[in-house]
Amino acid sequence: MTTTPHPLAAAPFRTVSDMLRLHADAQPDHPALRDEAEALSYGELDALVDRIAASLQRDGVRRGDVVGICALNSVRYGAVFLGALRAGAAVAPLAPSSTSDTLASMLSDSGAKLWFTDAAADVSALDSSLPCISLDGIALGRMFDPWLATAGSKPQRVDVVPGDAFNIIYSSGTTGTPKGIVQSHGMRWAHVQRGAANAYGPQSVTLLATPLYSNTTLVIFFPSLAYGGSVVLVKKFDAARYLRLAEQQRVTHAILVPVQYQRIMALADFGTHDLSSFQFKFCTSAPFRADLKADVLARWPGTLTEYYGMTEGGGICILDAHLFPDKLHTVGKPAANSDIRLIDEAGNEVPAGEIGEVVGHSTGMMTGYHGQPEKTREAEWFDPAGKRFIRTGDVGRFDEDGFLTLMDRRKDMIISGGFNIYPSDLEAQMRAHPAIDDVAVVGVASELWGETPVAFVVQRKGTLETAAEIKDWFNQRAGKTQRLADLILVDELPRSAIGKVLKRDLRDAYAASLSAKPSI
Numbered sequence: 001m002t003t004t005p006h007p008l009a010a011a012p013f014r015t016v017s018d019m020l021r022l023h024a025d026a027q028p029d030h031p032a033l034r035d036e037a038e039a040l041s042y043g044e045l046d047a048l049v050d051r052i053a054a055s056l057q058r059d060g061v062r063r064g065d066v067v068g069i070c071a072l073n074s075v076r077y078g079a080v081f082l083g084a085l086r087a088g089a090a091v092a093p094l095a096p097s098s099t100s101d102t103l104a105s106m107l108s109d110s111g112a113k114l115w116f117t118d119a120a121a122d123v124s125a126l127d128s129s130l131p132c133i134s135l136d137g138i139a140l141g142r143m144f145d146p147w148l149a150t151a152g153s154k155p156q157r158v159d160v161v162p163g164d165a166f167n168i169i170y171s172s173g174t175t176g177t178p179k180g181i182v183q184s185h186g187m188r189w190a191h192v193q194r195g196a197a198n199a200y201g202p203q204s205v206t207l208l209a210t211p212l213y214s215n216t217t218l219v220i221f222f223p224s225l226a227y228g229g230s231v232v233l234v235k236k237f238d239a240a241r242y243l244r245l246a247e248q249q250r251v252t253h254a255i256l257v258p259v260q261y262q263r264i265m266a267l268a269d270f271g272t273h274d275l276s277s278f279q280f281k282f283c284t285s286a287p288f289r290a291d292l293k294a295d296v297l298a299r300w301p302g303t304l305t306e307y308y309g310m311t312e313g314g315g316i317c318i319l320d321a322h323l324f325p326d327k328l329h330t331v332g333k334p335a336a337n338s339d340i341r342l343i344d345e346a347g348n349e350v351p352a353g354e355i356g357e358v359v360g361h362s363t364g365m366m367t368g369y370h371g372q373p374e375k376t377r378e379a380e381w382f383d384p385a386g387k388r389f390i391r392t393g394d395v396g397r398f399d400e401d402g403f404l405t406l407m408d409r410r411k412d413m414i415i416s417g418g419f420n421i422y423p424s425d426l427e428a429q430m431r432a433h434p435a436i437d438d439v440a441v442v443g444v445a446s447e448l449w450g451e452t453p454v455a456f457v458v459q460r461k462g463t464l465e466t467a468a469e470i471k472d473w474f475n476q477r478a479g480k481t482q483r484l485a486d487l488i489l490v491d492e493l494p495r496s497a498i499g500k501v502l503k504r505d506l507r508d509a510y511a512a513s514l515s516a517k518p519s520i
C-alpha cells in the first residue's frame with residue numbers, strides 16, 4: 001500500500017504528550033481511547049491526563065522520577081501512562097502476572113515514587129509504605145477517583161529532552177531475573193516517526209490485545225495516538241471475541257504475536273467475519289512460522305508486516321510479507337537507520353553467508369539496564385571503529401538478497417557430540433506430521449553427548465498417535481545427530497504473556513523428572 005509521507009516523518013523532536021494536546025485542540029470530540037467499559041474523546045483524554053499529571057506533581061513527583069503501573073489494559077491505564085509523561089516522570093509498566101516477590105523487586109529496582117494497580121496484581125509481599133492508587137476500586141491503596149485532582153486542574157509544564165527516560169520496561173526474556181530496560185523519549189519519538197509509513201491518522205482504528213507493559217504494544221500504542229487515531233484496548237485476548245470486536249469497530253491497524261494469529265486463523269468461522277476494514281497488520285515478539293504468515297496473507301485483508309528486534313533496541317529487521325511472499329521464512333531486511341551485523345563467538349564479524357550472532361545499532365537503542373552497568377556492558381558489542389551495538393542472543397544468517405533468517409536463540413542451540421543443532425530446524429521438520437499442532441525442542445543434559453534434543457508436542461485434536469510413534473516417525477527422517485532422545489506429549493506449551501515459548505520451564509521440568517528415567 002503506497003502512502004504519502006507524513007510531515008511528522010521528518011519533524012523535529014516532540015513529546016507524545018504534546019501531540020495529544022494538539023489533537024485535543026484540533027479534534028476534541030474525536031474518539032481517542034476506549035476499552036470494554038469506558039471511552040474517551042481526545043478532549044476528554046487530554047483533560048484527564050492533565051488531572052493525573054497535576055495529581056502526581058501534587059504528590060511530589062518531579063522530572064526524572066518513576067511511576068509504576070501494574071494492571072490489565074484499560075483506558076485509565078493509558079491515561080495514567082500519559083499523565084506520568086506529562087508530569088515529566090518515566091513509567092515502569094509491570095506485568096500483573098509477576099509473582100508478588102518479583103513485583104516487589106521491580107518496584108524497588110525502578111525507584112518508583114508511587115504506583116498504580118488493579119485486582120490482577122499479586123500484592124501479598126509488597127511494601128505497604130509505597131503509595132499506591134487503585135485503578136479499579138478493588139485493589140489496595142487509595143481509590144483513583146478521590147485521589148484525582150479536581151476537574152480543570154492543570155499541571156506545571158515540564159520540558160523534557162530526547163535523552164530523558166520515557167519508560168523502564170522489565171524484561172527477563174525467558175531466562176531469569178527481570179532487568180529494567182531504560183528507553184528514552186528520543187527512542188519513542190523515533191517510533192512515532194517510523195509510524196508515518198503506516199497511515200496512522202484520524203481515520204485509523206488500532207486494536208490492541210497485547211499488554212501495555214510490553215514494548216510490542218507500546219510501539220503501536222503511542223504512534224496511533226500521536227497521529228490522532230482511535231485506540232481500542234482489550235484486557236485479555238480471546239480469539240473469537242477479538243474477531244467480533246475487530247468487525248464491530250471497523251479496525252484498520254492491529255498488532256498480534258504469532259500465537260494469537262495462530263489461534264485466530266484456527267477458528268472455524270474465521271471466514272464469516274467482515275475484516276475488509278483492515279489496512280495494516282503487524283507481528284513481532286516471537287518466531288512467526290512461514291506457513292502461518294502465508295495463511296494470514298491468503299485469508300485476512302490488508303498488509304502483513306513482521307518486525308524483528310529487541311526491547312533493548314539495537315536495530316530492527318522488517319519483512320513486508322505481502323511484498324515478498326518468497327521470503328516468508330525470513331524476518332526481512334534491516335530497516336532504514338538500522339545497522340545489523342553477525343559476529344562469531346570471539347566477537348569478530350563473520351563472512352557473508354555464514355551463521356553468527358545478530359547484533360544491531362540504531363537510534364532506538366536502550367540507554368542501558370537500570371542500575372545494572374555490568375549487565376549493560378554484557379549486552380553491548382563495539383565494532384573496530386567504536387560503534388555501539390546491542391547483542392540479541394539470536395543466531396542467524398543473511399541470504400544473497402540481504403534477508404535475515406534466524407536459526408535460534410544462541411542459548412537454545414544444542415551442542416550434541418560437538419555438532420550444533422538448531423531446535424527451530426527440528427521443530428519445522430516435526431510440524432510436517434499431521435498429528436502435531438505445536439512443538440518445542442530443547443536441549444537437555446546427556447552423559448553420552450553433552451546435550452541431546454527432547455521434543456514437547458501438543459497433538460491436534462482427534463489424533464491418536466502415541467509419543468513413541470511420533471518420535472520414531474521423526475527419528476527415521478532426521479540426521480543422526482538430530483535424533484530425539486525423548487518426546488513428551490503436553491496439553492500446551494508454556495508461554496509468556498507475549499507468546500514466547502518458555503523453554504527454560506520445559507528444560508527445568510524435564511530435568512526434575514530425570515531421576516525416574518535412565519541416563520540418555
